[in-house]
Amino acid sequence: MSFRSRLDDLPLFASDLEIAEAVVGKRYAKEWAQTRLPTLAGKTGFPPIDPFHEGRPVPLVRRFYESYLGLGGVGAPQGAADPAAWKSAIRGKRKT
Structure with missing residues (x-):
């Protein structure tokens, strides 16, 4: 998933x-x-x-949010799951 945010408009290091x-x-x-x-x-x-640039590296802030929110294939937030995968896993367990 690709998305654009206002973070994209910031300099490399931002306050x-x-x-x-x-x-x-x-x-x-x-x-x-x-x-x-x-x-x-x-x-x-x-x-x-x-400390040298006196700001936070924006690409790392963006990466943090991608992971935190489960965006961009980085990973789902804790407790969130793909409902289809969950149902599939349950069906698979019932068959055995």
């Missing part, structure tokens, strides 16, 4: 506020950056701020 605006829009960006971003920053796979 937390720029990332927040791309993720939740300008209206909620400041609050999200203050309250939600610290939680994400502690999650495995969310990129830290690069």
